[in-house]
Amino acid sequence: xxxxxxxxRYKITEKSQAVAFWCDPISGHxxxxxxxxxxxxxxxxxVQFQDESVVDDSQLPKxxxxxxxxxxxxxxxxxxxxxxxxxxxxxxxxxLALSAGNEQxxxxxxxxxxx
Amino acid sequence: AQRxxxxxxxxxxxxxxxxxxKCNYSYSGSPELFWYVQYSRQRLQLLLxxxxxxxxxxxxxxxxKGETSFHLKKPFAQEEDSAMYYCALSGGGxxxxxxxxxxxxxxxxx
Numbered sequence: 001x002x003x004x005x006x007x008x009r010y011k012i013t014e015k016s017q018a019v020a021f022w023c024d025p026i027s028g029h030x031x032x033x034x035x036x037x038x039x040x041x042x043x044x045x046x047v048q049f050q051d052e053s054v055v056d057d058s059q060l061p062k063x064x065x066x067x068x069x070x071x072x073x074x075x076x077x078x079x080x081x082x083x084x085x086x087x088x089x090x091x092x093x094x095x096l097a098l099s100a101g102n103e104q105x106x107x108x109x110x111x112x113x114x115x
Numbered sequence: 116a117q118r119x120x121x122x123x124x125x126x127x128x129x130x131x132x133x134x135x136x137k138c139n140y141s142y143s144g145s146p147e148l149f150w151y152v153q154y155s156r157q158r159l160q161l162l163l164x165x166x167x168x169x170x171x172x173x174x175x176x177x178x179x180k181g182e183t184s185f186h187l188k189k190p191f192a193q194e195e196d197s198a199m200y201y202c203a204l205s206g207g208g209x210x211x212x213x214x215x216x217x218x219x220x221x222x223x224x225x
Contacts, residue, residue, distance in 0.1 A: 003158075004158075031211065033212055033213075035213075040217070041217050041218075042119070042201050042203075042215030042216050042217050042218050043159070043201075043213070043215050044215070045212040045213070045214075048211075048212050056212060091159065093159075095211070102211060103161045103164075104161070104213060105160075106158045106159040106160065107158065108158050109158070
């Protein structure tokens with residue numbers, strides 16, 4: 001069964017360093033989401049792509065975060081420089097299309113710890 | 116602004132007891148409501164969505180627009196139902212991203 005892949009699964013970094021996360025959605029899924037989940041909270045959207053275009057990045061801290069999906073397939077989320085408050089689980093999800101009731105499929109997440 | 120509230124962080128019941136996980140939402144329009152579940156060491160997955168009006172693993176949820184609620188119910192809890200449950204809302208138009216509640220951990224004791 002096809003699944004969303006993410007790497008790395010765990011990342012420990014020091015404050016002010018750069019980190020990057022990778023996501024490979026289910027083949028054929030046009031819509032890709034990056035969420036951040038802080039311990040004890042639900043996931044919160046960072047950025048949404050439709051193919052290679054950004055649909056919503058209103059909650060992305062653009063001074064330090066960037067995201068791209070150059071060929072409309074896999075995606076990279078980057079943080080530079082990392083701050084202590086960025087410690088969280090970063091989840092990638094994909095869905096077939098932007099239509100009502102479309103199920104989002106989640107990856108296993110990347111757990112980031114900033115020291 | 117859209118918001119989802121799950122008032123209980125932890126719900127503990129005995130096997131065979133009824134379960135109700137509460138979810139209230141705030142949204143100025145016609146939202147789509149979902150329940151997602153995360154079992155231990157597994158990824159987040161869809162449990163059910165209101166537009167399907169289906170029962171999955173014995174769970175049901177009815178959208179009550181008057182009370183802006185979408186509570187998850189099961190008449191007889193099983194130990195394998197122990198997991199983290201998230202209520203989520205999706206708005207209309209081109210923004211289908213989910214707004215999640217903070218989650219409720221369900222513990223079903225033997």
